Amino acid sequence: MIAVESPVRTSVARRRGIRFAPWMLSLLLLAAWSAAASRDIPSPVAVGRAFLQEAKSGRLLDDSVASLFRVSVGFGLAALAGVPLGLWMGRSLSARSALLPAVNFLRSISPIAWIPFAILWFGIGDLPAIFIIFLASFLPLALSTMSAAATIPQVYFRVARDYGIPERKILLPAVLPELITALRVSAGIAWMVVVAAEMIAVRSGLGFLILDARNGLRTDLVIVGMIVIGAIGIGLDRVLARLARISSVRWGFER
Amino acid sequence: MIATERLTHRYGELDVLQGIDLAIEKNELVVVIGPSGCGKSTFLSLLAGHSEPTGGLVRRGGSGRTIHQAGGLFPWLTVRENIALGGGRVEELVALMGLEGFEDYYPHRLSGGMKQRVELARALAGDASILFLDEPFASLDYQTRVRMRSVLLRALEVRPRTVVLVTHDIDDAVQLADRVVVLSARPAEVRTVLPLEIDRPRDPADPRIIGAIKKLRNLLRLE
Numbered sequence: 001m002i003a004v005e006s007p008v009r010t011s012v013a014r015r016r017g018i019r020f021a022p023w024m025l026s027l028l029l030l031a032a033w034s035a036a037a038s039r040d041i042p043s044p045v046a047v048g049r050a051f052l053q054e055a056k057s058g059r060l061l062d063d064s065v066a067s068l069f070r071v072s073v074g075f076g077l078a079a080l081a082g083v084p085l086g087l088w089m090g091r092s093l094s095a096r097s098a099l100l101p102a103v104n105f106l107r108s109i110s111p112i113a114w115i116p117f118a119i120l121w122f123g124i125g126d127l128p129a130i131f132i133i134f135l136a137s138f139l140p141l142a143l144s145t146m147s148a149a150a151t152i153p154q155v156y157f158r159v160a161r162d163y164g165i166p167e168r169k170i171l172l173p174a175v176l177p178e179l180i181t182a183l184r185v186s187a188g189i190a191w192m193v194v195v196a197a198e199m200i201a202v203r204s205g206l207g208f209l210i211l212d213a214r215n216g217l218r219t220d221l222v223i224v225g226m227i228v229i230g231a232i233g234i235g236l237d238r239v240l241a242r243l244a245r246i247s248s249v250r251w252g253f254e255r
Numbered sequence: 256m257i258a259t260e261r262l263t264h265r266y267g268e269l270d271v272l273q274g275i276d277l278a279i280e281k282n283e284l285v286v287v288i289g290p291s292g293c294g295k296s297t298f299l300s301l302l303a304g305h306s307e308p309t310g311g312l313v314r315r316g317g318s319g320r321t322i323h324q325a326g327g328l329f330p331w332l333t334v335r336e337n338i339a340l341g342g343g344r345v346e347e348l349v350a351l352m353g354l355e356g357f358e359d360y361y362p363h364r365l366s367g368g369m370k371q372r373v374e375l376a377r378a379l380a381g382d383a384s385i386l387f388l389d390e391p392f393a394s395l396d397y398q399t400r401v402r403m404r405s406v407l408l409r410a411l412e413v414r415p416r417t418v419v420l421v422t423h424d425i426d427d428a429v430q431l432a433d434r435v436v437v438l439s440a441r442p443a444e445v446r447t448v449l450p451l452e453i454d455r456p457r458d459p460a461d462p463r464i465i466g467a468i469k470k471l472r473n474l475l476r477l478e
Contacts, residue, residue, distance in 0.1 A: 158305050159327040162320045162383075163340050173331040251330035251363040 042220040050220040051227070059209070064228060066204040067194050070126055074133025074197075075190040079183065082141035087171055089142065090149020100146075103139055111136040112196050124201035132197035137190040144182030148175040177244070177252020184240045191233050195225075206232075256281045256316045256385065256417045257302060263310035264297055270442035271297050274311070277436060277445060281316075281384075282415040286428040289438030289446075290475060295421040296324070296389055298443065302419055303387045317384035317417070322374050324390040328362040334373050335359060342381025351410060352376045368399035372406060379410050388420040392427060404430050408455055425475070429467045430457055437474050447474060 030044055037043035042050075054060040089096045089103075111132050118128035152174045160170050172179075198207025206225050213221030244253050262275040271294040279285050289295050300306050301313055303321045320341075321327070328337050335358040338345045349355055352372040362370055371391060378386055392400040404427065411418065422428060428435045435449040449470065453463055 153325065155323045155325050155327045156329065158300075158321060158323070159329070161305070162303075163377075165340065170329065173329070176331065247361070248331045251361055254363060 042223060046220045047223045051224045054224060060228060063204055063206050063209045064232060067206045070129045071133055071190050071194050074130040075137050075187055078134050078138035078141055082138045083145050086142040086145025087149045089146040103143060107139045111193055115200050119201055128201045129197035133190045133193055136193040137186040140189060141182055141186040145179060148178035177249045180243045180249060184237055187236055187240055191236055258314045261311040262308055262313060264301060265309050273442035273444050275445055279417060282417055284418045284431055284433045285436060286432035287421045287436045287438060288428050289443060290440050291423050293438050293441050294443040295438060299387050299389050299421045319385035319387055320378040320383040321387040321389060322378050322391050324393055326370055328370055328374055330362050333359050333361055337373055338376045338380055341377040344380055348376040348380050352406060367394050371403055385417045390422055425468055425471045428471060429464050
């Protein structure tokens with residue numbers, strides 16, 4: 001009995017260990033942070049107090065919603081434009097050779113560099129921030145979609161021809177698993193850029209919260225902003241990761 | 256049903272096929288065999304109309320479907336959905352291929368032999384009168400190969416069709432073919448056509464089968 005049970009018990013213990021490991025590490029980091037707290041590094045207690053204050057006043061929620069709104073619109077537009085562009089570049093050699101140099105050129109320019117033009121063209125408010133977020137995620141998304149579409153096995157197109165299925169009908173399902181991964185990565189980029197985008201021309205959002213806190217020398221609030229951004233980033237990724245559970249894309253994740 | 260006239264093909268500077276003349280009768284099962292890299296698959300894709308020859312003619316008297324070496328099932332569709340692409344009679348083909356209970360599986364969850372059966376079922380659903388098979392059993396173990404051959408023969412008994420099967424396996428050829436077409440090394444020409452008028456299923460110990468195996472071995476070794 002014991003001989004049979006003991007390996008099971010170790011594996012349960014191991015699984016528990018794996019589950020608790022991130023929490024243990026967090027506690028350890030928290031302890032290190034407390035020890036390091038000084039005039040330039042606000043203590044976890046101070047940050048916790050600032051967090052509660054901001055949460056109670058409702059500002060934290062308002063800022064999170066404002067940021068999420070801009071990222072959703074900017075990233076949504078990037079997906080609407082980037083995915084079709086990527087599919088086209090992936091399947092058409094002439095489109096690819098015409099556009100790829102320009103895409104690679106623009107891709108290496110940080111979206112931050114566009115800030116002067118963003119303000120010049122779109123004034124102040126949500127639009128310039130949305131534009132920056134769009135720029136940051138549009139090209140990476142187009143490129144990943146392109147490479148996914150360009151590497152669809154030739155055999156699928158031959159089968160489609162034998163069975164009278166139009167090519168466009170197999171394009172999307174064939175790239176979907178890679179597309180989901182690309183969406184996760186580029187959503188992460190979009191969310192990362194929101195801080196920079198909100199440091200211009202807006203008076204709300206988590207990026208503005210950090211900028212505003214810096215101007216008031218409230219380093220505790222800066223850290224509150226960072227923590228909330230990180231937490232929402234994980235949440236966003238978890239939501240997009242759920243797309244991989246769709247049964248018709250499992251093949252791309254289980255090979 | 257299918258005829259080629261002086262069929263030639265080149266990839267750039269490389270001559271792959273050199274003047275192949277071949278006529279395939281309706282409901283005939285022709286196995287094309289040759290040394291590896293001789294252009295068998297190119298020949299098949301020209302017959303199937305998946306690529307255009309650089310010279311000569313292909314005439315095809317019906318619609319064809321190809322079963323691919325690499326596995327041509329759409330991984331985003333279930334077994335049932337894949338077979339349904341071929342046309343009606345899904346349940347009947349599922350039963351014929353012994354795929355009951357796996358209808359809602361996705362291909363990546365199936366073994367190599369089962370995937371081949373699904374692909375065969377999909378090709379057999381509907382009314383395509385020609386089947387092109389490109390090394391269909393190459394990735395399967397010996398027992399599964401033997402089983403797949405009899406599955407194919409059974410399906411053809413239920414509904415006869417014209418079949419062109421490309422292989423490098425002599426056993427496939429002698430077990431299945433009405434005629435074996437032996438290609439030479441690249442640039443490929445028809446070296447010999449070997450008729451096999453033997454009832455199926457064929458006994459591997461049949462002296463005519465043993466004779467055919469010897470003959471094909473010698474022909475292929477000469478290359």
